[in-house]
Amino acid sequence: MTIGVLYLDLAMPESRSLKDRRRAVKSLKERIQNRFNASVVELGDPDLWQSAMLAVCIIGNDVRHVNSQLSSVAAFAGQDHRAVLTDYRIEML
Numbered sequence: 001m002t003i004g005v006l007y008l009d010l011a012m013p014e015s016r017s018l019k020d021r022r023r024a025v026k027s028l029k030e031r032i033q034n035r036f037n038a039s040v041v042e043l044g045d046p047d048l049w050q051s052a053m054l055a056v057c058i059i060g061n062d063v064r065h066v067n068s069q070l071s072s073v074a075a076f077a078g079q080d081h082r083a084v085l086t087d088y089r090i091e092m093l
Helices: 018-036 063-078
Strands: 002-011 039-043 051-060 084-092
Touching: 002 063, 018 039, 018 051, 018 063, 051 063, 063 084
Parallel strands: none
Antiparallel strands: 002 051, 002 084, 039 051
């Protein structure tokens, strides 16, 4: 069994308040969960209104499949118009 974790560092330059930030993060989390059947949690300081960090976890039997899925999640997050993907990293456990 392979556990893959993807860390996404996001910037939200158009966010003008915590409400804008929460809306953007919640939307992205839900879309990742629905599309990739992955667990998503927000990490870091929730009071910073122009940045966020998400962790995405996928569990599977094949390392290549889990890595491919996490790479697809990173590409998907990079296409979001409300958040700019500044950095990401993948860890396999």
